[in-house]
Amino acid sequence: MLTHSSRASLCHPVQDQPQKQSNRMLWLGLAFMLLAILSNLLYFLKIPAALLPWVNLTLPILALVFLLIGLVRAFRQPQIYKGKIWGSVVTVLAVLLVAASTLFFVGARKLPSSGGAPQVGQRVPDFTLPDSTGQPTTLAQLFSASASTGAPPPKAVLLVFYRGYW
Amino acid sequence: MRGIQDRLPEFAAQGVRPVAISVDAPEVSENLRKKQGYTFTFLSDPETEAIRHYDLLHKAAGPEEHDISRPAEFLVDRSGIVRWENFTEDLRVRPRAQQMLQSAQSLHW
Numbered sequence: 518m519l520t521h522s523s524r525a526s527l528c529h530p531v532q533d534q535p536q537k538q539s540n541r542m543l544w545l546g547l548a549f550m551l552l553a554i555l556s557n558l559l560y561f562l563k564i565p566a567a568l569l570p571w572v573n574l575t576l577p578i579l580a581l582v583f584l585l586i587g588l589v590r591a592f593r594q595p596q597i598y599k600g601k602i603w604g605s606v607v608t609v610l611a612v613l614l615v616a617a618s619t620l621f622f623v624g625a626r627k628l629p630s631s632g633g634a635p636q637v638g639q640r641v642p643d644f645t646l647p648d649s650t651g652q653p654t655t656l657a658q659l660f661s662a663s664a665s666t667g668a669p670p671p672k673a674v675l676l677v678f679y680r681g682y683w
Numbered sequence: 684m685r686g687i688q689d690r691l692p693e694f695a696a697q698g699v700r701p702v703a704i705s706v707d708a709p710e711v712s713e714n715l716r717k718k719q720g721y722t723f724t725f726l727s728d729p730e731t732e733a734i735r736h737y738d739l740l741h742k743a744a745g746p747e748e749h750d751i752s753r754p755a756e757f758l759v760d761r762s763g764i765v766r767w768e769n770f771t772e773d774l775r776v777r778p779r780a781q782q783m784l785q786s787a788q789s790l791h792w
Contacts, residue, residue, distance in 0.1 A: 678757075
């Protein structure tokens, strides 16, 4: 009896292994990856966007950090943590996402310095440019009353330079 | 552009006339205006004359390495003086029409 029970207790850990835990860090990393991808849609919402590029950059990096922690656990303690295979696959995707996000981030900020642009308080250069009907238009003319709509002359003109739609 | 069009009455109420400027040919801008229903003025600067004078030239940033304008906004009063301006650091970030209206509102003409 005694032998049997001691034998049983000795065998217990082998026969009835503790259940493998799900690898929380991997799941957290996956969640952050999805958030990172979704965060690119935020530009279409009407929210102040100045911080958004940083969010777009930080989320994939956080995702990668969580995934790497999860992956180290899965490989060092495979008896406890799951996810060696799917964790590896998702981590490779996360590396690609971080690379793409970094390229986007750097590319979107590659802008000329425009140090010689007119500053607040300075006079802007005059110009004569055709409008969309081909009519040459000067800055001064933009300040005149509209003959077509009868609108009064504007107090200010908002010049919006844009990249063009080609 | 959409935001400006949607808030044109508010711009008009403040005496502000929005004007868009790019390297697009007049026909291209006219197409865009018709398609999108934009009613404010679009100016064409294909030779990047004004764009260079305003130091906004973004070299080879357009298709086929064409020079284009970087995004920038200037609020200019009747005497031609800049009262407010904005240069984005990131192409994905542009001022909202709401922000430009608020900037105009905070100025005392």
